[in-house]
Amino acid sequence: MVKNTLNVGRISEGFVLDHIEAGKSMEIYKYLHLDKLDCCVAIIKNAKSTKMGKKDIIKIECPIDFMDLDILGFIDHNITVNIIENEQIVSKKELRLPKEITNVIRCKNPRCITSIEQGLDHVFVLTDEEKQTYRCKYCEEKYSL
Amino acid sequence: MRHLMSPLDFSVEELDKLLNLAQDIEKYPEKYAHACAGKKLATLFYEPSTRTRLSHEAAMLNLGGSIMGFSSADSSSAAKGESVSDTIRTISCYADICAMRHPKEGAPMVASQHSSIPVINAGDGGHQHPTQTLTDLLTILNVKGRLDNMTIGLCGDLKFGRTVHSLIHALVRYPGIRFILISPEELRLPGYMRHDVLDKLGIPYEEVVRLEEAMPELDILYMTRVQRERFFNEEDYVRMKDFYILDKKKMLLAPSDMYVLHPLPRVNEISVEVDEDPRAAYFRQVQYGVYVRMALILTLLDIHVD
Numbered sequence: 001m002v003k004n005t006l007n008v009g010r011i012s013e014g015f016v017l018d019h020i021e022a023g024k025s026m027e028i029y030k031y032l033h034l035d036k037l038d039c040c041v042a043i044i045k046n047a048k049s050t051k052m053g054k055k056d057i058i059k060i061e062c063p064i065d066f067m068d069l070d071i072l073g074f075i076d077h078n079i080t081v082n083i084i085e086n087e088q089i090v091s092k093k094e095l096r097l098p099k100e101i102t103n104v105i106r107c108k109n110p111r112c113i114t115s116i117e118q119g120l121d122h123v124f125v126l127t128d129e130e131k132q133t134y135r136c137k138y139c140e141e142k143y144s145l
Numbered sequence: 146m147r148h149l150m151s152p153l154d155f156s157v158e159e160l161d162k163l164l165n166l167a168q169d170i171e172k173y174p175e176k177y178a179h180a181c182a183g184k185k186l187a188t189l190f191y192e193p194s195t196r197t198r199l200s201h202e203a204a205m206l207n208l209g210g211s212i213m214g215f216s217s218a219d220s221s222s223a224a225k226g227e228s229v230s231d232t233i234r235t236i237s238c239y240a241d242i243c244a245m246r247h248p249k250e251g252a253p254m255v256a257s258q259h260s261s262i263p264v265i266n267a268g269d270g271g272h273q274h275p276t277q278t279l280t281d282l283l284t285i286l287n288v289k290g291r292l293d294n295m296t297i298g299l300c301g302d303l304k305f306g307r308t309v310h311s312l313i314h315a316l317v318r319y320p321g322i323r324f325i326l327i328s329p330e331e332l333r334l335p336g337y338m339r340h341d342v343l344d345k346l347g348i349p350y351e352e353v354v355r356l357e358e359a360m361p362e363l364d365i366l367y368m369t370r371v372q373r374e375r376f377f378n379e380e381d382y383v384r385m386k387d388f389y390i391l392d393k394k395k396m397l398l399a400p401s402d403m404y405v406l407h408p409l410p411r412v413n414e415i416s417v418e419v420d421e422d423p424r425a426a427y428f429r430q431v432q433y434g435v436y437v438r439m440a441l442i443l444t445l446l447d448i449h450v451d
Contacts, residue, residue, distance in 0.1 A: 111248070113255050128341075139269075
């Protein structure tokens with residue numbers, strides 16, 4: 001009898017991003033620029049979760065100092081980041097809101113210099129940690145989804 | 146190397162020093178007449194402005210320096226599609242300091258990131274206009290003798306008026322400041338200014354619609370123009386533009402030591418009959434704008450005059 005499950009093997013070193021809201025994994029794949037990585041990346045969509053019903057998981061096999069995951073704090077601070085070494089979870093990374101976000105989100109203010117200046121990074125700065133407010137470094141427009 | 150992007154780039158102490166320098170310049174202009182000899186100011190104005198460009202140029206000329214620049218994007222390489230970062234790299238080879246006005250918000254900041262000379266933000270869209278705020282502060286200091294413990298009335302377009310927002314940011318750093326916000330409902334100070342700045346810092350303020358009501362309580366009345374370009378529909382502009390007209394009759398309600406400021410240009414919001422009132426400080430304000438820009442140029446170029 002074939003069980004209706006899909007198994008993705010363990011990774012020896014890298015990250016397991018767990019508890020991603022179902023359907024959001026490709027977005028995170030894009031934000032983290034995982035397409036640019038040469039290493040093994042597994043995306044699991046709609047995995048069963050007792051806590052969430054359904055969830056996405058991303059496994060990235062790479063050296064652990066290879067990636068800056070601070071941006072995840074901005075995308076969804078409920079994501080669990082497990083750090084793997086020798087196939088074991090050695091620690092969990094606490095997600096914090098990054099102080100600055102570069103080229104992840106774009107300024108929507110049509111009066112902002114980022115709308116015309118070529119090659120200019122889109123930089124957002126955390127201006128209010130409590131309210132999780134980010135503002136464009138150039139025009140100070142508040143970022144809204 | 147320092148630039149000026151926002152009025153908050155200077156600490157209160159640095160600001161005091163700058164304003165004191167401006168006062169010294171007013172008192173002893175001859176002492177500073179050659180302080181910038183051999184230095185060049187480039188005025189990079191991507192949109193027209195009479196007052197701001199000329200006051201920067203007058204400031205540099207008063208300091209014995211020279212000026213160069215352009216007064217519209219059409220007469221610059223921007224018309225050929227040159228980026229701000231490339232323009233400033235080029236200008237850095239020609240001038241010692243520059244003042245930039247640009248319709249796009251944040252353009253002077255981009256310039257400062259690629260510049261090897263100090264950049265003064267001379268207005269970037271509806272965002273910042275720090276030299277106007279410095280002018281306002283020097284005017285208040287000169288007419289009142291202090292920047293603390295006073296009631297400031299801000300009247301007119303408090304919604305889109307960047308000079309009002311910048312002035313609030315600058316004044317809340319001084320103790321004992323209270324605001325009376327005088328505007329029609331449609332042009333109220335935005336929520337992010339009321340909540341994130343005034344409420345957050347516990348600055349007392351009240352909002353009123355009638356100017357007459359506020360007049361007796363004020364130390365300073367800061368009038369603003371309702372700007373046509375901020376409205377999407379002409380009908381709303383026409384309805385708002387003459388909402389407040391300060392005239393002789395209303396001035397009778399004000400204390401004898403209340404002064405009227407205006408960033409200019411004015412349209413109808415201050416009747417010309419008020420110009421003769423000794424409390425009308427808006428043309429003196431223009432003069433102070435030159436002194437404060439002279440002080441700013443000296444500060445950014447790190448030139449000291451004994």
